[in-house]
Amino acid sequence: MEYANQVALNKLFLLIIFTLSFAHHNTQIKVRNDDDDDDDPKVVEIKYFSLQPDTKGVITVNFDDLEGDTQLLPIKSKSLSDFDSIFTDFSVKNNTFTTIPLENFQDLKTSIALTAKEQKCTAVTQFFDKFNYGLYGYTVLALEQLDLAPSITALIKNGLTKITYTDVPQSKTEYYKDILFNEGCNTTDNIKYLTYGIRKSGVVDTECFPNNKIPTVTKQCTTNT
Incomplete structure (x- = not known):
């Protein structure tokens, strides 16, 4: 898929995500199995990784x-109703729902396609293709009113370095071996855990750390949020 088309899909997908993510805190969703006759709605739950890494990025x-x-x-969950509403002036009666201005949307840094150099970094390209690139960039704009292109390479650098397991039964040791994460553009295993990079240092603009290579060190920039 050409990147111009991918950017357009990013925009549409993110508007849908924002509608779901920032809806009123009493929003509920019906969860049904094929044989479920219960008409009561089930509360929306948000699942998350509960463990925190040490200072070296090891969990x-x-x-x-x-x-x-x-x-x-390990995964824990919280009910969506446990969170405060970020935007309170919306309701189900609204004809439209947007959390960021639509004017000049195509000119936002997150809306701009990856450069040729950025596309050579496999980890960045895959993150972009999975729509998470837009999710991070547009969320920063919605919450902080800051227009940036998210540095995925900085998140990789600030993310996990290793997952190690203890008290594994002998019959399971073949499946639960230590997982090492390489800090390279050609590895993609660690992009599933980039939220740990956000927890550590926030989302940073590519003006600080370009997406064409993994930085050797990361220092706080004025555009860090």
Whole structure:
């Protein structure tokens, strides 16, 4: 898919995401199984990784805290109704719902396609293709009124370096080995955990750390948010 078309899809997808993410805190969703006859709506839950890494970016997981044979990190959840509303002047009666101005939308830094150099960084390209690039950039604009192009390479640098497991039963040691994350453009395993980079240092503009290479060090910039 050409990047001009991908950017257009980013815009549409993110507007939908914003509608769901910043709706009124009493919003509920009906969750049904094929054999579920219950008409009561179920409360929306947000799932998240609960463990925090140490100062070196290492997360230590006790096997007993995992649920199921496919879970790599413990997951907790919170009800959407537990959060305060960010935007309170909207309701289901509104004809439209936008959290950022639509005027000159195509000129926003996040709306601009990746450069040829940025496209050579596989991790950045995959993150862009999965729409998360736009999600981060437009969210910063909505919450902080700051127009930036998110530095994915800085998030990789500030993210996880290793996941290690303890108290793993002998029968499971083959499946729960330490996971090492390389800080390179050609590795993509760590892009699933970039939220840890946000927790550590926030989202930074590419003017600070370009998306064509992983920075060797990251220092706070004036555009850091």
